[in-house]
Amino acid sequence: MTLLRLxxxxxxxxxxxxxxxxxTLSRLIVLRRELDGGRPSPQAQVLAGWLDGDPFAAGLLRLVSATKFLPDFVAIPPSSMTTRIADELAQMRAVADSEARATIAESRRFAWMTSSIAWADADGITTCAAAVFARGWQWFVEPDWPRRRAVMERDIRHRAGVLAAHGWRQAISGIGKIRWAGPDAILFSTQTHADLPIGDHGLVLVPHTGTVGQWMCESPPRFALVYPARGALEQLHLAEEGVARLIGQGRARILATLEDPTTPSQLAVMLGVSLGTVSGHLATLRDAGAVFGRRSGRAVYYERTSLGDALAGRLLHQQEAVHPTPGGS
Incomplete structure (x- = not known):
């Protein structure tokens, strides 16, 4: 077992x-695994075209998508809610080649798919890696960043509320496979590694919008735990059949998104539609008894009823049957 000691x-x-x-790492891993799964989405096909002409990018993404130990230079602890990709890439480029090669070798040792790391022999490894992630950000994340950020911020608001009321033990409940293993320990992994003592810098918790995958970012004394956000963005892409077809894709996506109380404005950003469209769908769902609204100050937060929970559960079950979720990283 691997424990985080706090x-x-x-x-x-x-x-x-x-x-x-x-x-960006989460998104690139999902797209890379789609190529292995034989059912690539349009974005995964774009990635395939890129990797065909870029051996370094192909080798790096093959490694990070098939290992239990990410190279340290791709897993950098963020500092705040306003972290910028430019600052993270600058930290990546600052890692020396010797350090990068050592952590790549360690990552390969824990990979479940053996592959050559000859691509890491070139000079300027982390400069090349930063270029890979800069392109991945620009192509596959930045155009959709407002929606992704809204999903992550909603998860943080939810957990911050639980933290204020019940403490950290309840706030981390449901984060991947981690659980409390004692008064001062969190079970992070069933793999046998040395325990990680978290010092007075604390542990930074970082959501991502993929449906699976959690990892540690380690740059002592700074440590961060990256985990899948509640109501992850990929859960919004529902199968066009069954209940979704019966109630309509727009209302189906709203039900899937309402895992936590959410305002119409937040829903509009997360779903990429107009506020008027969201309001119309909410009115229909409310009249059908699938959702209800609760006012808090000037805002109205919508939640699912028991009927809405049942419909949402059926929708997500259909999605998993049609689009199986890839394994964790």
Whole structure:
């Protein structure tokens, strides 16, 4: 087992942050695994064309999508809710080639698919890696960043509310496979590695919008845990059949998104539609008894009823049957 050890000072300093780099890594891993799965989406096909002409990018993404130990230079702890991709890539480029090669070799040792790492022999490894992630960000994440950010911010708001009311033990409940393993320990992995003592810098918790995958970012004394956000963006792409066809794709996507209380404006951003469209769908769902609204100050937060929960559960079950989720990283 691998335990994260957090004393009282570490817990007091722990907090949430956003990471454009972690989101880009998550997206690239999903697309790379789609190529292995034989059912590539249009974006995965774009990635395939890129990798065909870029051996370095092909080797790096093959490794990070098939290992239990990510190279340190692709897993950089973010600092705040306003972390910029440019700053993260600058930190990546600052890693020396010797350090990069050592962590690549360690990553390969924990990979479940053996492949050559000859691509790492060139000079300027992390400069090349930063260029890969800059392109991945520009092509596959940045155009959709407002929606992705809205999903992650909603997860953080939810967990921050639980934290204020019940403490860290409840706030991390449901984050991947991690769980409390004692008064000062979190079970991060069933793999046998040395425990990680988290010092008074605290643990930074970082959501991403993929449906699976959690990893540690380690740059002592800074540590971050990246985890799938509740209501991950990929869960919004529902199968066009069954209940979704009966109630309509727009209303189906709203039900799938309402895992936590959400305002119409937040829904509009997350779903990429107009506020008027969202309001119309919510009115229909409310009249059908699938959702209800609760006012908080000037905002109205919508939630699913028991009927809405049942419909959403059926929708997501259909999605999993049609689009199986790839394994965790």
């Amino acid at each position: 004393g009282p000072d570490a817990l007091r300093a722990s907090r949430f942050a956003l990471s454009p780099l972690a989101e």
